[in-house]
Amino acid sequence: MNDVTGILARHIVDSRFADIPQNVLHEAARALLNCLGCAIGSARQDTVENALSAIREFSGPAQAAVFGRDERLDALNAALINGISTHVLDYDDTHARAVHPSAPLWPALLAYAEWRPTRGADLLHAFVLGVETECRIALSVFPEHYDRGWHITGTAGIFGAAAAIGKLLGLDEQQMRWALGIAATQSSGLREMFGSMCKSLHPGRAAQGGMMAALMASKNFTSANNAIEGERGWAHVTSTRFDPAVITGELGSRFELMSNMYKPFACGLVVHAAIDGCIQLRNEHRLQPQEIARIDLAVCPIVMELTAIREPQTGLEGKFSIFHAAATAVVFGAAGEPQFSNAAVRDERVVALRRRVHVAPDAALKKIQSRVTVTLNDGRALTTFVENALGTLARPMSDADLEAKFRSLTDGILTAAQADRLIELCWTAADLADGAEIARATVPR
């Protein structure tokens, strides 16, 4: 275990497409669809606009699409901006224990595919290897690294992007070591930034920096050989604990991508179980807001620590209000971005109903659980228990759920036909002769 960087580099270099099981490839396509929906849906966010206006004058040739927008940038800058837009809503995928896997990867991979012809199968393969790299490196120092204050999606994500792009570039083992090393020495991102635009800058910089690391390594720009595990390597400098076996164990047989989760609702995970229960009761009983006397929620105590805003004034505050979340879910039967807009937070029906929401913390409940009781004006009580919120590993979003989420996010930006086509491209990505078709199909025109 003295040469973790070398073992990992060799694995990435030696891996063949045929080594990746079908279910893992399908999960990669699911991640792609979810990623593109998030990025396209965020294409006009202030965070994206501000970043774009800062770099636009410096961008190189129009090599790659900005997802959901008409302009094109050089591939490195496209990776940056698309990494930002994928994460800005915090609606992108989440590994069960560590990073947001897609935001540092798909933006780099699709930018690469527009720059150099790349088969869809190779994109999926590189993505799988990128996820393994970033998640394993993250988990090898987790949670100590995160507890110290590092935003692990940025700090570990850059390794994933370097591995994925390095695979497409066909790096040899020595070059792949360098790519991981150049990534290590650019790794950054502070949790102090949470709540500011910099949170989504982190995966953007990871995508761009990792891509640059691989490009530099392909030109024989050298780094230390043991950048991860070396005496002054990344793991020891950024964490008090490092378990190299997490990186090298079961390489090629255990796939961290199979622990990837997708958010069905556009807010923090702790509110999902309550939303889930509300939507279930609403749909089952065709509930109308005006017939509801009160809604009682039993939830894990942490819910009221994080989301106790009673009268949110903005969409963003609505995401931190269990009261709004439950009410908007019952009124609209959904909890996507539109249900957390400023308009939704001020909607009279939602405001009236959320004042009839009552929350009881229950230490017996987990974060992903809730008990929802809706009492009607006629005195009837309807109740449901959510054991595993939708979107958790035990109850993943279906492919159809992911398609519906994608359509909701891209509505008003892509036409229905464009959305259909992009969904189809994601599901058939492994068969595409030209992976860049996916990137081009994100553009509204």
Add this chain to the structure above:
Amino acid sequence: MNDVTGILARHIVDSRFADIPQNVLHEAARALLNCLGCAIGSARQDTVENALSAIREFSGPAQAAVFGRDERLDALNAALINGISTHVLDYDDTHARAVHPSAPLWPALLAYAEWRPTRGADLLHAFVLGVETECRIALSVFPEHYDRGWHITGTAGIFGAAAAIGKLLGLDEQQMRWALGIAATQSSGLREMFGSMCKSLHPGRAAQGGMMAALMASKNFTSANNAIEGERGWAHVTSTRFDPAVITGELGSRFELMSNMYKPFACGLVVHAAIDGCIQLRNEHRLQPQEIARIDLAVCPIVMELTAIREPQTGLEGKFSIFHAAATAVVFGAAGEPQFSNAAVRDERVVALRRRVHVAPDAALKKIQSRVTVTLNDGRALTTFVENALGTLARPMSDADLEAKFRSLTDGILTAAQADRLIELCWTAADLADGAEIARATVPR
């Protein structure tokens, strides 16, 4: 002292050119001359070539010069490449206790000046503020931050570049806070990389990343407000010690730039005292190698820990050979890059003489001291004691020394007339209506 980032941001924003003393401005011009010599002299190094070939296809408009070369890049990529070339020989300036100040700064500042018309006085002013920012932030966590494994020229340099470019952009106080925050969350660079090309990547990325941080802040891309001192801010995440008073004390009256040093010799500092003594004796006595029976060096013990290679085979190994350093100094009367070339290491006169060099560690001597005794074939012994090696604060290189170093480095790349002109531009930088003249004058054509 609860708002270090705010105090620093306010100082940078409020500072006026008239606040900077003349001697500080002259030191800025000295740093500029030294920086450009190093960068131009390194313009064809493999490290620079490899980095350039990786990013060339992605570069934007031809906004800014690559020092010492004909091609032009967008301003952000020019800052990157010129930051690399400034540092690659490890011949650039060194603050007495912390960072290499110029490499993250002048490349960004001159790239900026080519992009947006900037007076020379404003460049010097911004440089001074950048040095204060990066050195004070570095010293506030030094040496613990460095001991943990961070290459402080990269990690602190990015703050300097953000401050300097932010000043030129005319950021307001809130934007300057954001610029420092966006810098903080991109701060990176591992000492593990020493000995590889990544060492000089660090100031390059600092120049580029800091410039980008300021540009993003100018477009209201937000960060945390207390990125340096916050609970999960840069200082606490990357160091076990943080002294905020080092950052805020005597702002505007104590100038860290006055502790800047320039290397007269193209190798590690610990060898400088011996070289200095050898050159003194050579010049004073017009020594010829063939009349020398032996050279005895008494040096600080660390010299033999770091530079004990007896028979170096390459120029790079020559830099880690006290034997070669003394011999080449006597043979050539200098110890610049040419004296540490592969050819110099294999020069018969040097090889013969270095085998007659004897080294005695002496714990009573400091790193910057040496006692040199040259015994001639006729039995005469010539001796000198170097109390402070040339280039240290107590015995700085003169302006003429810096000019000679610049000419040596740029010889064969710039014509003598071009070198004269660039030297003149540096000394008169404060009077230049268009600071970009300096950048353009680095190009050989």
